[in-house]
Each structure stands twice: as structure tokens, then as C-alpha cells.
Amino acid sequence: MKDILIKSKRIKKELLYLLVSLALADLLNVISIIVYKSSWKEIFTQLGYVFMIGILFYILSIIIRVLVRVIKSFF
Amino acid sequence: MIDKNQNRRDFIKNLALTGSVAALAASPWLSVLADNSITKGPNEQIQIAVIGTGDRGKQLIRHLFEIPGKPNFKLLAICDNFQLHLDNTLELLKEHNCSPKTYTNHLQLLENEKLDAVIIATPLHQHAQIAINCMQSGIHVFCEKAMARNLEDIKRMYDTHIQQNRILQIGHQRLFNPVYLEGMQRIHNGDLGTIGQIRAYWHRNNNWRRSLPNNDKSLERKINWRLYKEYSAGLLTELLSHQIQVAIWALQKTPISVMGTGSIRFWKDGREVNDNIALIYSFEDGTQFVYDSMTSNKKYGLEEQIMGHKGTIEFEVNRQYSETPPAAPGIQQLINNVEHGLFDNLPIGGSSWVPETASKYKGEPIVKTNDLGDTTLELEAFLKFVRAGSAPEKITKEGYNASIWTILGEQAINTGEQLHMPSEFIL
Structure with missing residues (x-):
């Protein structure tokens, strides 16, 4: 069986993507609070939603990167 | 562990203290229930009998023994014209080390026992005569709802309560x-x-x-x-x-x-x-x-x-x-709006009718x-009323009008x- 090697550089890169995704989700929460004039408490109370959206963004980033790689491989 | 009965008691006391005049006038029994000065006295044991010991009668007896703080009462006698009910109730009462006398006729019960109060849980058509006999014997009455089988009997019960100046509380536990x-x-x-x-x-x-x-x-x-x-x-x-x-x-x-x-x-x-x-x-x-x-x-x-x-x-x-x-939190509103924008159907040919669903x-x-424990509370209140010698008139009127x-x-x-x-x- 072939071992899969994940280099520390790759791990750092993925963590960075995850962090950016979570930051974007948090930013979205702040924008929502401003747009819908809701309570600033939601920065903390809606962390569950923020986390879920962050994970969604991260998964989207994976899909996009895989697609880009597949498309690049044709050229 | 916090005593749940204490919580309930504190809740009611708080309600009685913070209620507006209008709210307290609508539920005047609240202040009686919250009044801790109406407590048990060693020489003031309330003598009780239960008339009607079917399913509901047994339930009421269970609740009676669940009243917190061991109110000073004695279940002196039980009465039912069906022996099986009496036997089952005596069995239940063994758990509480209680062995009351048994009767099959409420008139004999009234003749032989010196009672302060009775709980009536017989079939509906028997409520009126039993309650009237009890009140005429100077006994306070807790009677299961509804009061009686016809309008005349309901009025007779109410009139006897007024004439004899005895408590007549009807078993509306939601109160x-x-x-x-x-x-x-x-x-x-x-x-x-x-x-x-x-x-x-x-x-x-x-x-x-x-x-x-x-x-x-x-x-x-x-x-x-x-x-x-x-x-x-x-x-x-x-x-x-x-x-x-x-x-x-x-x-x-x-x-x-x-x-x-x-x-x-x-x-x-x-x-x-x-x-x-x-x-x-x-x-x-x-x-x-x-x-x-x-x-x-x-x-x-x-x-x-x-x-x-x-x-x-x-x-x-x-x-x-x-x-x-x-309003929902901002982020949820955003998600909903995105979802509606992506998946809702577009109306074709003018505005469409939207069903006014719940x-x-x-x-x-x-x-x-x-x-909730409302049945225990209503019996606790009844014992307090008996000890005080009267109950808010509104409590009888609630039962009467219903x-x-x-x-x-x-x-x-x-x-x-x-x-x-x-x-x-x-x-």
C-alpha cells in the first residue's frame, strides 16, 4: 500500500485557507448585523452559524482549487 | 439539588407580590396560597374524608400526600359504594401508613365522624346531594368538576355554600x-x-x-x-x-x-x-x-x-x-434571503396569491x-382555606360559572x- 505524505507546508497552506474562510464568514456576520440592523451580541451568539459557513467556504475553496488543477492539467 | 416544591412556592409568592391590582383581583387565591402565616398548628389537625375513591379519588389522595411541608391533616375516612374501590385505596394508603375507616354511605360517614373537610370525587350525578349534605353538616367541601349534572343542582350547591358559610372549592386545577x-x-x-x-x-x-x-x-x-x-x-x-x-x-x-x-x-x-x-x-x-x-x-x-x-x-x-x-439574527436573515433568491419560483403574469398559512x-x-403540580397546589390551597375558615368567593364562582x-x-x-x-x- 502506498503511503500518502502530507508535507508541513501543505498543512500550513490548508490551515491558512480554513482561517481565511472563517474570517470571511465572520465578516459576513458583521455585514449582516449592519445591513439587518440586528444586535451586536450576534457576533458571539451566532458563532455556530459562522463556523458552519466558514466550513462551507473552505469546502468551496477545495472544490475550486481541484477544478482549477483539473482544468490546468488539460493545457 | 434545589427543592422543586420550594421553587414552585417561591414562584407563586413572587407572582402574588408582583402582580398588578387587576391581575390579583382576577386570581385572589394567589395571595392566600402565598401566605405562609396560614401554617399548621399541632392542635389544629384537619380531619378529612374522601368520598368517591375511583381513579380520580385515588389520584387526589396521592396528591394530598405529596403536599410539601407535611401539612397537618389526617385522612380519617374514605367512602365509596363500590367495595373494590375502597380495597384498592386502602392498599394505596398502606404506603403512607394510613388506615382510615371505610364507609359505603356518605350519610353514615357524616353521622359517625367529626370532619373539617371532605373531598368529593364521585360520579358527577352524585356531587350535588353529597356536597349539600356535607355543607349542611358544617363541613368544608372540595368537589371535583363539573359541579353537578343539571343547572338546578349547581345552584342548590352554590346556595348551600352561601347559607352555610362553608367553603366550596371546585376541582379546576388550572386555577x-x-x-x-x-x-x-x-x-x-x-x-x-x-x-x-x-x-x-x-x-x-x-x-x-x-x-x-x-x-x-x-x-x-x-x-x-x-x-x-x-x-x-x-x-x-x-x-x-x-x-x-x-x-x-x-x-x-x-x-x-x-x-x-x-x-x-x-x-x-x-x-x-x-x-x-x-x-x-x-x-x-x-x-x-x-x-x-x-x-x-x-x-x-x-x-x-x-x-x-x-x-x-x-x-x-x-x-x-x-x-x-x-427578527431573526442578521446572519440567518441573510441566509434566508439568499435561499429565497436562489430557490423561490418567480411569479409569471403579475403578482401571485400567497397562502396565509400559520x-x-x-x-x-x-x-x-x-x-406544574397543579393538583397538589389546589389541594394545598384547599387545606389552607380550611385552616383559615374561608376561601376567596371568586374561586367558587369560577366553578359555578364554568x-x-x-x-x-x-x-x-x-x-x-x-x-x-x-x-x-x-x-
Whole structure:
């Protein structure tokens, strides 16, 4: 069986993507609070939603990167 | 562990202290219940008997022994004209090291025992005579709802209570339920705005029959008395009576008329009382109490919905709903809007009709605790009233008005007419 090697550089890169995704989700929460004039408490109370959206963004980033790689491989 | 009884007691005390004048006037028994100065005394043991020891009688005895703080009472005797009920109750009482005397006739009981109070849980048609005999013997009475089988007996019970100056408390346990007490305060403080309609229903899906001991058919009418018109008005006296009481309590007024219909639609098994009913009670200010009950579908269960222009209360599920519910958190609104933008159908050829389906807003709890214990509380209150020698008159009137309008509901169904309260029964 072939071992899969994940280099520390790759791990750092993925963590960075995850962090950016979570930051974007948090930013979205702040924008929502401003747009819908809701309570600033939601920065903390809606962390569950923020986390879920962050994970969604991260998964989207994976899909996009895989697609880009597949498309690049044709050229 | 925090004592749940203490929580309930604190809750009621708090309610009595913080309630507005209007709210306390609507539920004056609250302040009696919260008054700790009415306590037990070593030489003031309350002597009690229970008349009627069937299912409900036994339940009441259980609750009696669950009253916190061991109130100073002695269950001196139990009475039932069915030996099996007496035997079962004696068995139950062994758990409490209690061995009361037994009687099969309430007159013998009254003759032989010196009682302060009785609890009556016999079949409905026997309530009036037993309660009247007890009050005439100087005994305070707690009687299960509904008060009596007909209007005249209800009035006779009330008149005896006044003439003999004895307590007559009717077993409407919702009067002592923390959810109802808190909800009623909000209603009477005007939190729901103008109440336009009260809707209530009680739906079951069973034949409402009890099994006969040893399958002895001769006991049918004795055990299943709820199904026969001679003894009961069926769904009306057993279920509606609770819910019309809630409506009258909420509105602080009695109806002016009632109309209704009913039938034996499903359980064609020899019963005489209807297995489905629908009634509309009207009030002077135009409010309606819309009621239905059935025994062949239980999807909707039971509920009392108090509907005002500012909000709704549903007591049985312990919820209050504002007509202007708080907005969802911003991020959830954003997600909803994105979802609607992506997946909603676009109207073609002008604006489309949107069905006015029920609001999905889940409301807020009226009280946080789920520990109701209303039957224990109503019995605790009864013992306090007995010790104090009197009860707020309103508590008897609540039972009286609920019973009168229950029987008028039955008459409206039987005659197919819109009925008004006969003047001789107005208090």
C-alpha cells in the first residue's frame, strides 16, 4: 500500500485557507448585523452559524482549487 | 439539588407580590396560597374524608400526600359504594401508613365522624346531594368538576355554600397551575391587547371506556358512567368544563349565549353521550369562545388559545407568541434571503396569491419550569382555606360559572337553539 505524505507546508497552506474562510464568514456576520440592523451580541451568539459557513467556504475553496488543477492539467 | 416544591412556592409568592391590582383581583387565591402565616398548628389537625375513591379519588389522595411541608391533616375516612374501590385505596394508603375507616354511605360517614373537610370525587350525578349534605353538616367541601349534572343542582350547591358559610372549592386545577397563573397575569395586564377570540379543543383517539372488573357486564353503567346521560354530559362535563373555565377566567366575564352541535359519529357502541361536539360561546363585547372536542382523532391534542391583537397564548404548551415576533439574527436573515433568491419560483403574469398559512414563529415559554403540580397546589390551597375558615368567593364562582355554561352548552346541543343564561342562575 502506498503511503500518502502530507508535507508541513501543505498543512500550513490548508490551515491558512480554513482561517481565511472563517474570517470571511465572520465578516459576513458583521455585514449582516449592519445591513439587518440586528444586535451586536450576534457576533458571539451566532458563532455556530459562522463556523458552519466558514466550513462551507473552505469546502468551496477545495472544490475550486481541484477544478482549477483539473482544468490546468488539460493545457 | 434545589427543592422543586420550594421553587414552585417561591414562584407563586413572587407572582402574588408582583402582580398588578387587576391581575390579583382576577386570581385572589394567589395571595392566600402565598401566605405562609396560614401554617399548621399541632392542635389544629384537619380531619378529612374522601368520598368517591375511583381513579380520580385515588389520584387526589396521592396528591394530598405529596403536599410539601407535611401539612397537618389526617385522612380519617374514605367512602365509596363500590367495595373494590375502597380495597384498592386502602392498599394505596398502606404506603403512607394510613388506615382510615371505610364507609359505603356518605350519610353514615357524616353521622359517625367529626370532619373539617371532605373531598368529593364521585360520579358527577352524585356531587350535588353529597356536597349539600356535607355543607349542611358544617363541613368544608372540595368537589371535583363539573359541579353537578343539571343547572338546578349547581345552584342548590352554590346556595348551600352561601347559607352555610362553608367553603366550596371546585376541582379546576388550572386555577393553580403556574403557567396559567403567569399567563393570566399577562392577559389581565393587557399584554395580549384586545382579545377577539378564544379557541379551545380537546381531541382524543380512544373509546373512553374503562374495563369492567371480571368482565362483569352489570357494572357497565357504574364504571363507565361518563358514557351515559343519566350520570354525565360526556365530553362537556369531563373536558369542556375545564376549558370554558379558562376562557371565563381569561376574559373576566361570563358568556351571554351558546350554540352548538354534537353527534355520536364514530363510537356507536351503545353509549349515550356524543363522541364529538362543537360549540360557540358569545360574550357581550363580541368576543367568542370557539370549542370542539372529539374522540376519534388526537393529532391536535388539547389546547386553549387566547388570541389578542398583540399576541397569543397557548397554555397547554406553555407558549406566548407576539404578533410582531422579534427578527431573526442578521446572519440567518441573510441566509434566508439568499435561499429565497436562489430557490423561490418567480411569479409569471403579475403578482401571485400567497397562502396565509400559520406563522412559523415558535414563541416564547410563559414560565421556564415544566414542573406544574397543579393538583397538589389546589389541594394545598384547599387545606389552607380550611385552616383559615374561608376561601376567596371568586374561586367558587369560577366553578359555578364554568359548570352552568357547560350544562347550557349541553342544552344548546340537544335543542339546536342559541341559549342564554336563565335569569335565576345569574349570581
